[in-house]
Amino acid sequence: MRLPLSWLLEYAAIDVSPDDADGVADLSRRLTACGLEVESVEPVGHDISGVVVAEVLDVAELTGFSKPIRYCRVSIADGQQRHVICGARNFAAGDRVALALPGAMLPGGFEIGARKTYGRVSEGMICSALELAVGEDHSGIMVLPADAPLGADFVTYAGLRDVVFDINVTPDKGFALSVRGVARELAISCQVPFTDPADVGLPADATATSPEVHPVSIEDTTACDRIVLREVRGIDPATPTPLAMKIRLARAGQRSVSLAVDVTNYLMLELGQPLHAFDRARLHGPVVVRRAQPGEKLETLDHVVRTLDPEDILITDESGPISLAGTMGGVATEVSDSSHDVVIEAAHFSARGIARMSRRHKLGSEASARFERGVDPQLPHRASARATTMLAALGGGTVVPGCSFAGAEIEPVRIAMAADYPDRLAGLVYGLETVQKRLREVGCAVAHMPGSAADRSDGAGAGSGAAAGGGEGAARPDHGRHDRPDLTLLVTAPSWRPDLTDPADLAEEVIRLEGYQNIPARAVRAVGGRGLTGRQRLRRSLSRALAADGYVEVICSPFTSVLDFDRLQLPAGDQRRQAVRLANPLSDDEPLMRTTLLPGIFRTLARNLGRGFTDVSLYELGMVFRPKSGAPPLAPILPVDRAPTEQEVARLGAALPDQPLHVAAVMTGNAEPAGYWGAGRPAGWQDAIEAARLVLRSSRLTFSVRADQHQPWHPGRCAAIVIGTEQGQEWLAGHAGELHPRVIAAFGLPARTSAMELDLSVITAAADAAGPVQPPSLWSYPLAVQDVALVVPQAVPAADVERALAAGAAAAGDVRLESLSLFDLYTGGQVGEGFKSLAYTLRFRAPDRTLTAEEVRGARDAAVAEAARQTGAVQRGG
Amino acid sequence: MSAPNKAYDPVEAATLSAGELQRMQADALAAIAAAANLDELKTARLAHAGDRAPLTLANAEIGALPPAARADAGKRVGTARAAVRAALVQRQADLEAERDRRVLVDEAVDVTLPWDRPMSLDGARHPVTTVGERLADVFVSMGYEIAEGPEVEAEWYNFDALNFPPDHPAREMQDTIFVAGAEPGERSGMVLRTHTSPVQIRAMLTRPLPLYVVSPGKCYRSDALDATHSPVFHQIECLAVDEGLTMADLRGAINAFVEAMFGEGLQTRLRPDFFPFTEPSADVSMQCHVCRGASAQPGGQPCRVCRSQGWIELAGCGMVNPRVLVACGIDPDRYSGFAFGLGIERSVLVRHGVADIRDTLEGDVRFSRAFGMEA
């Protein structure tokens, strides 16, 4: 909202000049401090000098040029006559104009000099509104009123030196979309008198109706609860808008259109009430406010023919729709340069109805912005009365006395609030006098609830109940110590503040006007928290483990597409193809939410490679989104006047997709960097599986790595990571390995790129179920070490051999196999085609003695025997 | 030799004889058939269908023939080249299928082999993660617990329960990304959460009172990406609901938080703002932690971090609107609450002097690496 200071000062009696930078800055701070955030303070008119009021003495038409040019003789009553070249044609001898003399400065640092042009010397320039930054009009020069004093400095004459505040008005503060609202706030802040512009220039009985005025009725009172029509007859449509009004409109960012339209816009800016001017001659029969009928159309002022929705709120006459109520007028009844009789409409429309309509037609206007945020329902009579009075006075017409009105009386909002509620909310003592004073300043009527001092059981909402119990007064000596803690106030909100509905709204008025800066800070009290959950700690641990292992965390785009699923080679029925679809995605190419982290992290990898990095290992922790099968299509909108029931909460939950947290890693180039120590080691499937192991180890769960085939991995280099419990339960946590070459090609990644992806929700659920750690007994008798080499067929997984060795050793009696590690892997001539040799170190210990060589051999043999039984292993050289 | 000759040249035209073309075609087909893998096929393609391949050169000679002979020769060369092209396409497909069928099987390894990496690269965590954890830990140290919620959220949690009335401009300001309904044009009642505030509702509905929670998480808005806005970003919010909480408690929590994150002795400032779920509402600024406000004083050195304003806008806050408490079944006459929330990316930008939010999004390893393991 852009408003010039001069306009605000007309109603708030503050003594400050636009040249007083400190004074202006103080006002700007005050506006921001009371909740009207000033985004910019723009001095205007300060950059204009040397422009004077001049009279055109005569005009000579020059011919022979590409366009008609005038050579004018002008006077500024200083005894000199000057000659000026001018391309405009909208003036005549005798007109007064704004003349920039040689040496004048115009906005934007544009200097005027005497110059030779079109074969003549031009001693200055006759200015258009645009050139003086007081309007957009550049179709001709600005013709000034005949009484403009010759030779006067134009800046002084027109009051151009001003300051424009650009205020960011939050959606709750509809009242501040007007001079009326902002000036009131300034006056309160500065504690100076305020004149309400809605009380100015009204006829004696502003609400009197008259059959002389064009008739109006309301068909749907949910769309509109009040509408007023008034008439002015016999105005001269050619009357120019007064310069001062034009300047104010321009400063507020409004284009000057015609006198009738300018008057309605001017009053909308001043009062906050949108007004519409109809050409009376183009109305057919009584005006009716109603919803649209199927198939109706309306061409609005922006020359768009709109097909109307049955919910649209319309102003109509017998010809059909003539205006989108509170949003935009129609072309057919627009005032034009031949409109002598004008009907002014002012109404109070449903905020929600206007909001829906303007959204539906993607048509936001100054009017709809105000109606959406709430307009004073008492304004239609006043604003329309001021409009007709002003239009008649300026345009030479006659006001038809009285008005035509439809609608009902609107009951004011009454709120019961405990007198000490603002104090209790703010945490400091304002006292009854201050609370009442502040509420009255914003326009509330404040009364004491009868009997409230004795009986507090009025139950009127927050702050109105009994003072908080439980010895609070003793624990917080600065709270609740109010001069009238037992009193309830009955507050009537002013009609211009439809945002005031609850005690909390009233408390906010008191607190903001008393100043947020005065609220003390109370030291934080310790509260009883339990710290991070196991899941939260696990997430941090595995993130640190991956980073410590050389992975860089990235946060990738969560949006995806069917094309990504194709690139991943996912088969038709794959669960990962079932994705949440967005109604209005950021990009139409990516309308889905991710079901796997892989495409996003692949693209981030490619971006890093594109920036010249070759050895890149990345990881991401993030949610994926999997619609539940059989989920209801709609998450219901529950009531808000009570807590939802368990069933209602369950209905919301049923509609939402599953959103498990995943972790993914991808790696390419060297996993171990090359350097003076030698060549690097390329990252491969082992690293992907190791990254998965790292995550699982952080969880201290028992897990196994198994060969699997799963897109998008290489069918021979893909491992499933399976969590197992001692009870034999198993959960698939995810997959790891080298990517399929087709996937690598589809994402443009280097050959042999490897990746892993795990479902952390599975891991954390299993970890929650696992219970506390049971550490081993720390036996201190000596360790006995045995090495065995086993030959098995190539296809036998090492994990199976290890499992069998451990099982065999465990069955060998009172000896514990403390650890088992692979120290050599050999394939080649000595073990034969299709076989491999796995060499393990076994470490045994007993709880209560030093093991004998015999016991150790026995345990080793038992382990080998079990491996032979389970996997066909043959001990090499044994 | 590639320029068309007007004169008939019997030597050169010999390459266009039927026998010669048949031989070239046979050579090409044999080479293609003999290619045992995709690399060999690439070599064969170059030799028999590349720029210097015999059939390509023969094609260029057609122009040298007498006009009467051109059509016939052109047809024969065309047929031979088409046959070679078809054979290449077929062999390519065969070899790819072969690779998928055999080579990928041959390449099978024992994925269960243990593996230890002796040395590793320079890993790092993302500053949005580590700064988010630090922010959360400040509250956890005050006794708050971390609460989490879904990113695809029901509208009721994201808006209605937070006192955003339907069709109110406040709802429109959030630039919401909606989940599509079952049929085009239908509603789903679900959105990508526009803030972490729905977690407040979930916490109030499920946790016992008094309640002190902090909720970090990812949020979405259909904002255009620029230096200070990202459609996907992270927020962290704290919520306290207890008996007798006041704005003074809110200020205390904010001050403690600013001290922990940005340094001791920094002033904070509240100014009125509007959020439907708090009343009163305020935006929080803190004194610039770099210049401590000096840049805004007369004669002060310019400050890049606060753009010489002396203050940095940090967060939004307020007292929980009693309507929100009611929607969560909490008695507003007994309990009051406060909430405040801020953008994690914004905190990273402010705390570490990052000029462009896009640096936090692109996943460039240099950015995360600069932060190491903890921010």
Ligand SMILES: [Zn+2]
């Ligand atoms: Zn600074």
